[in-house]
Amino acid sequence: MRHHSTQTMACPIARAVDQAGDAWSVLILRDAFYGLSRFDDFQASMGIAPNILSRRLALLVDTGMLERRRYSSRPPRHEYLLTERGRDFRPVLLAMMAWGNRHFSPDGHAVELIDRMTGHLVEPVMVDGRTGEPITRERHQMRAGPAADERMRSRIAFRNSRLAQPRPSLCDPHLPESPP
Secondary structure (H helix, E strand, C coil): CCCCCCCCCCCHHHHHHHHHCCHHHHHHHHHHHCCCCEHHHHHHHHCCCHHHHHHHHHHHHHCCCEEEEEEEECCEEEEEEECHHHHCCHHHHHHHHHHHHHHCCCCCCCCCCECCCCCCECCCCCECCCCCCECCCCCCCCCCCCCCCHHHHHHHHHHHHHHHCCCCCCCCCCCCCCCC
16 A cells, blocks of 8 residues: 655645654654653553664654654664654644543543642643634634645635534424424
8 A cells, every 4th residue: 555645735734644644653752742762662662563663763753753863872872852843743642632531531531631730630722822712613713824725725615614504413402303
């Protein structure tokens, strides 16, 4: 199977997925945020095969998420440190953790984010950096940016027109209780 790169797509989500790679790459980034930086530590943490780990680390270095730095000359050893681009991925990981806890943890949370000062559980939310207001579907929408081509502008206009249409839900009080 040939890998199709989404790097040439105008969509920033497609490009981000291409940069982050696959599940192993995301888990390597997760462990890097926990402070792991050495090959053996990543391997022990995830139980990943060495050849797969080598490829994923090389990909993350190539995409600028990690920086490879030598820490020993004899034998030559390297550590993998988060770059600014990699550190900017933290909110994505926190959002994935919160989503996974909310929807895929039937027995309870295995990992939780807490406030170090209070010990209270923290629920990550995405907010508008200017106003501090939570990002909601009802209040916010996408618009074409200055670099959008005509195809992207058309897609966004189409998607926004679909969002503007009211969608009945099963709990809509205006729907009859049973079909006529």
